[in-house]
Amino acid sequence: MSTHEATIYRKTELVGTSSVGFDDAVRHAVARAQKTLRHVQWFEVKEQRGRIDGEAIEYQVTLEIGFALE
Amino acid sequence: MSTHEATIYRKTELVGTSSVGFDDAVRHAVARAQKTLRHVQWFEVKEQRGRIDGEAIEYQVTLEIGFALE
Amino acid sequence: MSTHEATIYRKTELVGTSSVGFDDAVRHAVARAQKTLRHVQWFEVKEQRGRIDGEAIEYQVTLEIGFALE
Amino acid sequence: MSTHEATIYRKTELVGTSSVGFDDAVRHAVARAQKTLRHVQWFEVKEQRGRIDGEAIEYQVTLEIGFALE
């Protein structure tokens, strides 16, 4: 454990969607976060819901995504 | 946004099951709801659990399913 | 077991909406419940959210509505 | 575990009451559910409260009762 300046992390909340399933929706959200953020390190699932349009299901997963601040 | 009579929705609680996984259990519950209900529009995952019988796993997902009332 | 027949209640979950506000959305849901149910006696607010479409806001309130079974 | 059509369950919310106690209130609610529903299989206690009228106490227990859909 380093004795240096303590690391500070920030958490941002994204909703990933997918027509395939929840795991896929997670991957979409993580990939989108990594487009604009560095040091993305973990996620926490906060909510799982979905939109139904006839036969089609849109899986929606709300994630808190944690990243280290420089 | 319409100025007409405000829409009222109802939520019913179904438990979908599957030996494949949670996404599949969701599809089963939504399909069953659509057999008897019209204007089914969304679902919210309330609980995820499962039954274990030797090597077999039954994934069980509790959904609140929302539909518009006529 | 108690001697006289104990009352049993049922709770159903409705989502009322309104472009005016949450109190109005509650009134819509209660009125809709009373169209099809008798002995409606109380409600509990479970969730408050809303849809935003430009300048328009649709207030959405999820109620559990309790009524006595005959 | 059967490989056949996956079972779907529904959950309905009843409030049982009793002047004796909570276990008795549970029995009342379960008995009432079995009057109109088939394949009633489990219950979950969601809330326990009560009404007080002088020396008399009415125990009120809110149950989610699960039953298999045909």
Next chain:
Amino acid sequence: MSTHEATIYRKTELVGTSSVGFDDAVRHAVARAQKTLRHVQWFEVKEQRGRIDGEAIEYQVTLEIGFALE
């Protein structure tokens, strides 16, 4: 992985205030979000509290506001 580009949403947390009431505080927070964000689509009420200063009440509502990312 789904074929078409799945929509990703972000949620930001604002606290609206008003001396009139909670509905008014919601309108203030939504209006402020729309000043700096595009594709604002929904809100969820997380907390309702208020500050009391003699006869004056400041209603404070915490909203999570969802908007689509481009």
Next chain:
Amino acid sequence: MSTHEATIYRKTELVGTSSVGFDDAVRHAVARAQKTLRHVQWFEVKEQRGRIDGEAIEYQVTLEIGFALE
């Protein structure tokens, strides 16, 4: 231990009611608290429910009300 005397607050739980709406029920509860308590500074909404009697609705809001102890 901090040098100056740190302020201690107490929270009491009141249920305000109104036939108009929740904001009005809040005002009733705050006004009642200020009749017997000094230094009333904030409130937190804990629950919103209501009683239904035919066409009449009684809005009931449970507040925790904070006040500074002398």
Next chain:
Amino acid sequence: MSTHEATIYRKTELVGTSSVGFDDAVRHAVARAQKTLRHVQWFEVKEQRGRIDGEAIEYQVTLEIGFALE
């Protein structure tokens, strides 16, 4: 603002105990509340726990007890 004086209730938190069971512990707490409070009208079970001392069990139930303010 509603015309007639709207009722205001207060909630106090008591822990009833009993060596018999939870229903009995509820009765003890309600009886104690009625010793010092008037217009006691309802209770809500917040927590159920207990102390174990060899063969003896002390059932402990935390109740919020509501009463009308004059």
Next chain:
Amino acid sequence: MSTHEATIYRKTELVGTSSVGFDDAVRHAVARAQKTLRHVQWFEVKEQRGRIDGEAIEYQVTLEIGFALE
């Protein structure tokens, strides 16, 4: 309060069952814990549910049971 080595407790989670009621199910779980654990000191009720098989009800109570480590 002792100045000696601070006591450490562990919590284990048991589900007691009974055909009589919840208090009885608690007694079963506590008795089972005391068969294999020493210094059992308290329990916390985490969940109350049950299995329904025709006229028979199996009350199921989930307890966290605390015991001091030597």
Next chain:
Amino acid sequence: MSTHEATIYRKTELVGTSSVGFDDAVRHAVARAQKTLRHVQWFEVKEQRGRIDGEAIEYQVTLEIGFALE
């Protein structure tokens, strides 16, 4: 375990503050409770928050404090 009149406890909610830290804020709240209450036996931390004023931090801890009723 005594077979005498079962003990009844009451819980009151205090917010302790400190510029040092949360443990210190707890001590302040407990000390204030003991000024006016007898048989104070335990506390439960319900919330931890704080006020920030430039470099100064006021740690605020909400406690439920339990005491035996005579």
Next chain:
Amino acid sequence: MSTHEATIYRKTELVGTSSVGFDDAVRHAVARAQKTLRHVQWFEVKEQRGRIDGEAIEYQVTLEIGFALE
């Protein structure tokens, strides 16, 4: 007290991981539990989170796994 010996269950908490998805992480945790425990009968999902390391995602699911005690 019920006549026949009522079954007692224990719940243990495991975290399953997988680079594929949550269903797979569940299977890993259940399989590991069955290596050392008998009469494993059910699981409940308590939390879903994950670790992100560049393109790689480790899905982590916290399960409570229930098994019958002999």
Next chain:
Amino acid sequence: MSTHEATIYRKTELVGTSSVGFDDAVRHAVARAQKTLRHVQWFEVKEQRGRIDGEAIEYQVTLEIGFALE
């Protein structure tokens, strides 16, 4: 709608860390927020956890930090 411009606040979520303790981790997070944000006014503790690496403990506290928007 209230006459004067009602204040709007935003909440951002930071995780402070420290090898000393939770109070110190709070200070780190608040100080980091004040580096990039103005009008920082309060914080709410959402979660307390930590990483263990042999003898070393890293205390991690998740805070929601509120600041006024201009």
Next chain:
Amino acid sequence: MSTHEATIYRKTELVGTSSVGFDDAVRHAVARAQKTLRHVQWFEVKEQRGRIDGEAIEYQVTLEIGFALE
């Protein structure tokens, strides 16, 4: 199914105590866990309460402690 052997973790629940404060109580619980468990990697604070005996306060913190299974 993932190819390499995915790590499985277990979580055990300990209550640390201290007359100094919560951070100290955490250290006691972690140290006790490391006496009998290997690969102890993290903890999560579940509850903070305490016992009051006159001037003395015993801080009690409930931790879930995670460790990797071999």
